[in-house]
Amino acid sequence: MKMKAFLFATSLLFMCDTDAQSSVTLTGMLDGGVSYVSNEGGSHVVKFDDGIAVPNLLRFLGKEDLGGGTRAVFDLTSQFELGTGTFMPDCSLFTRNAFVGLDDDHLGRLTLGNQYDFMIDSLFFGLNDGAIYAQGVYDFRNGPFGKLALPNNPTGAFDWDGIGGSRPIQSSVKYTSPSFGGLSAGAMYGFGGVAGSFGSNSGVSVGLNYIHGAFGANAAYTQVKTDVSGAQVNVRNWGAGAHYTFGPVTANALYTAVRNEMNGASVWQTELGGMWSMAPEWVLSGAYMYMKGNQVVDNNHAHQITGTLKYFLSKRTSVYVAAVYQRTNQGANAQINDVMVASSGPSQFIGRVGLQTRF
Template identity: 70%
Template sequence: MKMKAVCTAAGMLFACHAFAQSNVTISGLIDGGVSYVSNEGGGRTLKFDDGIAVPNLLIFSGKEDLGGATRAVFELTNQFELGTGTFMPGQSLFSRTAYVGLDDDRLGRLTLGNQYDFMVDSLFFGFNDAALAAAGVYDFRNGPFAKLALPGNPTGAFDWDRMAGERITNSVKYQSASFNGFSAGAMYGFGGVAGSIGASNASSFGLNYVNGAFGANAAYTLVKTATTSAQDSVRNWGVGSHYRLGTVTLTGLFTTVRNNLNGAGIWQVEAGTAWQINPFLSLSGAYSYMKGNAVVDDNHAHQLTAMLQYFLSKRTSVYVATVYQRANEGANAQINDVMVASSSASQFIGRVGVLTHF
């Protein structure tokens, strides 16, 4: 009994010492609301939908000061469905992100685990995607492109340019410090295939520039499916920029995808704006044009998005959002996160929701 008490006391002392040297944060995002879809498989739908303007996330993050401007860092992120409490994606606890690493003011940041690639880090978190302010997941890229047939994709083209938070598992990631506004990053995901170093691996790169109100970014990601061949892979790349002019932010984005398994490819261009009308009210909108190659029947689509947001506090807001997609004749429109395509060339969503962060 005495030894148990000594061990318990020693454990408490160690825990207190570790906590004194560390900074651990619990944070998150929650979004819920009601959406009207004009045509989902031929019928109208009124439904509860969540994780739209922002994903539902529970985040455990922390850092420990190691001295000399160096810190140990970690992050564990759980994504969940608000309506059911179910874990997602992958139905596991920390499948959104899970990593540990070192961060140095001069040398940069090195992390290991399940992490966002640079299509997300450079282009989306670089503030170049209008979806950040306008309708969230509904504004990410999808459309009449089911024949893109991305491996493991729920619609074949859901979030085809990876901007909604796609990750590379079993990865090592390096992000440089900023030098005169420039920074860069690279990551490698190990395939874990016995007998082959290159099979099922992944790589991603990012280049960033920030100068006051202006920023520009570029990114490239290649994910192999089962072999070492570049012909057995999916490739994305994109460029984007933003400019803040007082209370107005302008964004521009160009992204592409090529599924080398079947030769299907799509490109898109998007222009967006976000206006902070006053401390309590913001208005944002976006226009995008998507165009596929012959493998996806040369289909194309126009998409318009708008969102009006009223802030009840610094953490909580209510909003109204609309999305409209128009595809070419003979194609079926499909707004992102609507898992059943329209039976016609058009699809509309109207949504009322509330979101908070903590």
């Protein structure tokens, strides 16, 4: 089964709570198209691919006004493959978000359940990742870093910084403060639930956010422990990013890193991107990233360029063309995110035509 576990800023912007005092909302997004991959295991391929520019989501949102600026809230979000109608992963419902909580205008937000950490909340939903503006899941981090050996990962390095949402933290408690002069913070802890070992299979994440007018900056740290064959694999992610909007143009910058404490493998990346609203119906976006690993991953590095031209048929529906190119050092095999089989050489290209909508 494909692994396209990711959420987009559009899901935050387009799928937010309604303004009613108490409500339950059914909403979602769909994306389908045709992609050409220049080299997948030594051969080119043309294929139907879905959930690329935005994820295919079915989402139930609810809130109840409790008075005094306090609301009870819940979020149940499922992701599925448009080509087969199968929920993912493992045909399970509500694997992307499943939480309940309280949201107060003065005290902040407290939620409990299966939910995303602050690498996503602060850096991605903070509008600092080029994947928001460019080509979605293809623009998340992967590359020639299979020796990262991240647990429960189909390539060892799929979405290695976690910003794509491939690793929500289960059984977690999460708090986000209200904004004070544009500054807010958050923290969460995921309970492993292992008898006699409080820290086993646990997770911790923190985030710091600042926004002032057209400028925003964010930072985040996440540590997750995973039990693999009786051993605890400890994976750490951290990063910082910023964005600025001037007129019809939004520019972003992002730095993220990962370290697998079990084998000492680590990778970092830096990215610059932007979006230009050329006209009400036309949007041009792009991103460039450079990724670099340490000696455990053979000191491999990769450059990646992504571009997308989108035409809005309506406020909810758009068509687009996109291109992604990755180039690695000699001796390494390029692997754009969501391509499960690496290139047989140091380069890989994807061209795509797609359609997306929301409801």
